[in-house]
Amino acid sequence: MKIGVLGTGMVGQTIGKKLCALGHEVRMGSRQAGNEKAVAWARSVGDKASEGTFADAAAFGELLWNCTSGHGAIPALQSAGPDSLRGKVLVDVSNPLDFSKGPPPSLFVSNTDSLGEQIQRAFAELRVVKTLNTVNCDVMVDASRVAGGEHTMFVCGNDAAAKAQVTEILRGWFGWRDVLDLGDITNARGTEAFLLLWIRLWGALKTGDFNIRVVR
Numbered sequence: 292m293k294i295g296v297l298g299t300g301m302v303g304q305t306i307g308k309k310l311c312a313l314g315h316e317v318r319m320g321s322r323q324a325g326n327e328k329a330v331a332w333a334r335s336v337g338d339k340a341s342e343g344t345f346a347d348a349a350a351f352g353e354l355l356w357n358c359t360s361g362h363g364a365i366p367a368l369q370s371a372g373p374d375s376l377r378g379k380v381l382v383d384v385s386n387p388l389d390f391s392k393g394p395p396p397s398l399f400v401s402n403t404d405s406l407g408e409q410i411q412r413a414f415a416e417l418r419v420v421k422t423l424n425t426v427n428c429d430v431m432v433d434a435s436r437v438a439g440g441e442h443t444m445f446v447c448g449n450d451a452a453a454k455a456q457v458t459e460i461l462r463g464w465f466g467w468r469d470v471l472d473l474g475d476i477t478n479a480r481g482t483e484a485f486l487l488l489w490i491r492l493w494g495a496l497k498t499g500d501f502n503i504r505v506v507r
């Protein structure tokens with residue numbers, strides 16, 4: 292599969308590397324083609340990896356991953372243009388973190404709205420599925436890193452077929468066994484707000500290798 296990964300940070304790099312290892316072709320997008328981190332990433336990953344602008348990555352991908360900073364998500368997708376987004380599934384792993392007042396970060400949208408909803412409203416042509424934003428990027432791509440994979444990943448979004456496709460990806464590619472469909476994209480309010488607790492857990496545990504399990 293041809294996959295566009297928007298974002299050159301540790302999340303885009305980790306997801307992109309894993310997707311290439313699974314045999315997919317990945318183009319990483321950035322504000323400017325030739326981004327130093329993207330070039331180094333593509334070189335280290337090999338011939339299935341390439342890089343370019345956000346627009347290049349979006350045009351390339353049959354499936355898209357949003358791995359930009361929270362503030363960068365909408366500008367990145369705007370620069371991609373509607374023709375490259377139409378009908379595509381966007382796996383949104385971003386969080387609306389606001390670092391402007393120093394650590395710990397707060398959320399720049401919350402309670403009655405979410406970044407996932409803002410993205411879906413701004414780009415009606417996309418089929419947004421919010422997931423993976425509640426764990427560290429190493430755990431995202433390998434659920435077995437924590438507790439033998441016995442913990443929970445959430446998905447939400449308005450398009451049932453898109454959620455089913457992403458759930459298969461989570462299970463088959465990344466090893467998630469407990470995938471919990473919360474419902475429509477408004478549920479991103481809950482999973483994004485979980486970051487306020489995630490940050491405190493990270494501070495207490497001194498590692499990102501943890502997650503929560505929903506026991507029924």
Ligand SMILES: NC(=O)c1ccc[n+]([C@@H]2O[C@H](COP(=O)([O-])OP(=O)(O)OC[C@H]3O[C@@H](n4cnc5c(N)ncnc54)[C@H](OP(=O)(O)O)[C@@H]3O)[C@@H](O)[C@H]2O)c1
Pocket residue numbers: 297298299300301302303320321322323326358359360361362363364366367384385386387388423424425426427428429
């Ligand atoms: N770190 C984790 O393990 C983790 C876990 C869960 C969720 N997340 C979420 O995943 C996302 C990516 O995290 P990260 O740490 O890998 O990277 P990041 O530093 O949060 O974001 C880097 C990307 O955002 C783009 N960006 C920044 N400002 C922008 C703007 N104004 N307009 C357009 N694009 C802009 C950058 O573009 P350039 O390439 O042009 O510089 C770069 O590609 C974040 O939303 C984060 O909250 C992270």
